[in-house]
Amino acid sequence: MGKATGFMETARLENPYRPEEVRLGDYGELHIAQPAEARRAQASRCMNCGVPFCQSDFGCPLHNLIPEWNDLLYRGREREALERLMMTAPFPEFTGRVCPALCEKACNLESDALTNRDNELYLIETGFANGWVRPRIPRTRTGRRVAVVGSGPAGLAAADLLNRLGHSVTVVERADRPGGLLMYGIPNMKLPKDVVERRVRLMEIEGVRFVLNTEAGPALLDDFDAVVLCGGAKKPRALKVETAPEARVTFAVDYLTAATRAVLSGEAPSVTARDRAVVVVGGGDTGNDCVGTALRQGCRSVVQLEMMPAPSAERAAGNPWPEWPRTLRTDYGQLEAIYRQGADPRVYRTTVNKIMDGAVQTVQLQGFDPVPGTEQTLPCDLLLIAAGFVGCEDATASAFGIALGPRGTMMPSDGTHRLHGRLFSAGDMRTGQSLVVRALADGRAAALEVHQFLSAGM
Ligand SMILES: Cc1cc2nc3c(=O)[nH]c(=O)nc-3n(C[C@H](O)[C@H](O)[C@H](O)COP(=O)(O)OP(=O)(O)OC[C@H]3O[C@@H](n4cnc5c(N)ncnc54)[C@H](O)[C@@H]3O)c2cc1C
Ligand code: SF4
Structure with missing residues (x-):
């Protein structure tokens, strides 16, 4: 449970920003990472609460096992802490940088909350630096083929989990680089693009195929056993003046x-x-x-x-x-x-x-x-x-013959991820513009539904 008196002895300390006069001169990372001792001291503050709101519905949408990995980090068992983190968090290097950390706002320490986001980033970057983040290639393949449309966080998370479950996954992306808003949207200083590319390379080694510069259409339904639409919700609200x-x-x-x-x-x-x-x-x-x-x-x-x-x-x-x-x-x-x-x-x-x-x-x-x-x-x-978004672009909806809901999204009326037949949706395309962590959670939830659907037919 961390250190029983940790939260009384150690003050909350976030990774500080680089000074304005320095960071305004480049597009490099905003924050300065802190050394291992500082991160362990921060993890020692976790109280392993009887009701850990951090991992509840008020907190982390991925339901990360926050008190457990904070305890392992406090004890200097970083590798085990990372394994525990990666049980629920597909890409901690993204959320560790851009997540508004709903878990911290829900933490029982309230304004003095744990620095879960910085701890998460420390664990994953320590993992990459030490070679602990290895390709996880499934031992067997199911023979089922799934197409994922869009390579934003929802598409990547769905592809990652479906691949781990043994399906053969192809991600179809319109843009010239994968990542969705992680690549073209969130600026480099918040999320350096080599971090996105590093994860995509790892997924490729694990067996996920990426097809770029390609507009997805209903022909995918002829070639794949299931299709998951993760095309985002980037239709901007215009000024009518x-x-x-x-x-x-x-x-x-x-x-x-x-x-x-x-x-x-x-x-x-x-x-x-x-x-x-x-x-x-x-x-x-x-x-x-x-x-x-x-x-x-x-x-x-x-x-x-x-x-x-x-x-x-x-x-x-x-x-x-x-x-x-x-x-x-x-x-x-x-x-x-x-x-x-x-x-x-x-x-x-x-x-x-x-x-x-x-x-x-x-x-x-x-x-x-x-x-x-x-x-x-x-x-x-x-x-x-930058006046917000009014739903997903019409092109994908009309290509797949989907009538958009009142929020301009592809939310199935029964609240699941299945639109009809072998067609599913996830991420902002299903929920409307949201957060990276919610898109990850939704992509994983869709992947489990697709897996269930494909398993029923096997
Ligand atoms: C400027 C900006 C900054 C943000 N910053 C943050 C932040 O700091 N933290 C945070 O948590 N959230 C942030 N968000 C929100 C977050 O980025 C989104 O909620 C998240 O990326 C949604 O993920 P997604 O996978 O559903 O869609 P997207 O990331 O939008 O990805 C959709 C992908 O689908 C592709 N696509 C669409 N249609 C087709 C088609 N027919 N064929 C092929 N490909 C297609 C698109 O090219 C795109 O690459 C930000 C959003 C914006 C706009
Ligand atoms: S609510 Fe805060 S103190 Fe309690 S277990 Fe979660 S992170 Fe630790």
Whole structure:
């Protein structure tokens, strides 16, 4: 159970960010990893609670065995801790970097919670460094063939588990590189792309086949025993306002994709914030990634507009522990903007109501209604729209003859993963835009349903 008095003796210590003046000069990892002693001391704080909310439905969607691997880590038994972690977590190197750590928000130590995410990252990177993460090739094959459409976290998790269960898995991906939003979406500083490529290489050795640059269609049903659609939910919410034809307006994921392509190729990005006054519409995580990327590209200024009022720094009544706290968070991009510009880039209760050439007109909001007389003009020669997503793209749905549900997703009416016949769905495509850890859990749940379905016919 860790150390009985650990949580009283040792304070919570997260992996710190690299200083702004250093990290703004590159696209390298944001955090500095801490040495083994620091991680073991952090793991010693775990109380092995009678009711470990960290691994409950309020906490980790993968139901990671958090107290068990924290105890092994505290005792310096990293290899066993990693084995215990990998029983439920398919790719700790992704979640250890990008997960908002629902488990920490649900931890009984509340604001002083365990640093589960950093501990997880330490375990998996120690495993890779020591050669403990070996290909796990199934001893026998079932002879069943499964196609997984999309190579984001849901597709990778489904492919990984189906392959381990002995099925022959082919992942079909439209993009030129695998990873979905792990590759083209989440910026390199949050998740370096060689980390994604390392996992894909391992999966290939384990027997998963990746077919890139390929649009999946219903012909897959002729060649495979089952098809799992994991195409994501990236249809962006557009701004329906008067827009000058010359205005430069780009959706956030397109902008972030271009930025990552440029980082990987060393060439100039097809759309850049360099020397531009940037306005980001959307105060969420995607907007924050745009702020951090624009600053690295050398923007002249960046402003982030948010429709909702600023949340309080404290938990609101009616949002009790262990639920996810809706509090004011200042993320890496916003911290970098404060460092560079001297003020938080976020402007609350405000949106854009007119897009001109070189400027936008903003207006304050009361609820969702514009307040007359509050219009202002902001310089803007790159407008980035990070206003959320309205479901999955129509192309895959119409190709497979699926009628999308009210949220624009492929959620089967009975709540399972089976759409009909041999066709399944998982991840954001099934649930709507969510989190990497939820997509992983959903991909694994779909894989188990497919396995059950295929086993019944064997
Ligand atoms: C900018 C951004 C930053 C984010 N940051 C975080 C974060 O820090 N932490 C976090 O937990 N979550 C984050 N998220 C959310 C998270 O990335 C998603 O919830 C997750 O990636 C969903 O996984 P998925 O596998 O369902 O879909 P995706 O990752 O969207 O992958 C879907 C894949 O399917 C492919 N595809 C679609 N249709 C077809 C077709 N017909 N044929 C072939 N291929 C097809 C697409 O090309 C894509 O590669 C972020 C999201 C965005 C947009
Ligand atoms: S809730 Fe926190 S202290 Fe309790 S077992 Fe989970 S991680 Fe450890």
